[in-house]
Amino acid sequence: MKLDALRARWDMLAAREKLLVAAAAGLVGIALVWWIGIAPALATLRAADEQHRTLDAQLQHMLRLQSQAQAMQGQPKQTQDESMRLLEAAIRQHLGITARYTIQGERVTLTLAGTQPQALAQWLTQVRVNARATPSEVRLARNPAGGWDGTLVVTLPSR
Numbered sequence: 001m002k003l004d005a006l007r008a009r010w011d012m013l014a015a016r017e018k019l020l021v022a023a024a025a026g027l028v029g030i031a032l033v034w035w036i037g038i039a040p041a042l043a044t045l046r047a048a049d050e051q052h053r054t055l056d057a058q059l060q061h062m063l064r065l066q067s068q069a070q071a072m073q074g075q076p077k078q079t080q081d082e083s084m085r086l087l088e089a090a091i092r093q094h095l096g097i098t099a100r101y102t103i104q105g106e107r108v109t110l111t112l113a114g115t116q117p118q119a120l121a122q123w124l125t126q127v128r129v130n131a132r133a134t135p136s137e138v139r140l141a142r143n144p145a146g147g148w149d150g151t152l153v154v155t156l157p158s159r
Contacts, residue, residue, distance in 0.1 A: 078132060080106065083156045086131035094123035098147070106156045108133070112140065114147035132157045 013021065087108060091099055098115040101108055112120070127133040133154040140150035 072129065072132070075132075078157065080156055080158070083131045083133065084108075087127050087133055087154070087156065090123055090126045090131065094119050094126065106158055107136070108154050108156065110152045110154070112148050112150055112152060114143060114145060114149065116147050120148055127154060 010018070084103070088101075091101060091110070095110075095112070095115055096119075098113055098119070100111045102111075124135065133156050135152060136155045137151070137153035140148045140152065143149045
């Protein structure tokens, strides 16, 4: 019923009005095609290079981590005593007097006071690789001097 009314209204329009309505409808159609079909595709295409570089960097990072993990898996088994000796040596070498530690079975709790970030990062890397200790709990806060205060718990490999 509405279609018949619309058709009757169309028939009553002059040729020039029909042309203008058709042109307006065509313009709206072109705009919809642009906004829905073409513009999103162009935006994706523009962002593709940057996204590709980001994903390549992530892939390279993951491959480095994979090779590190495989190298660590290939290392011979280590006793807990050897791990503890290497951990204590790393504490003395990198953290010095800024760290105190207590041993409770396989867990070692470090209390840090003013430990420099670079020293802590080097220590974590060394104990992860050499002593095969993994951080299990961390409660650190920056002090006004730029160092770290708090506790850090690492777990040594089981016997």
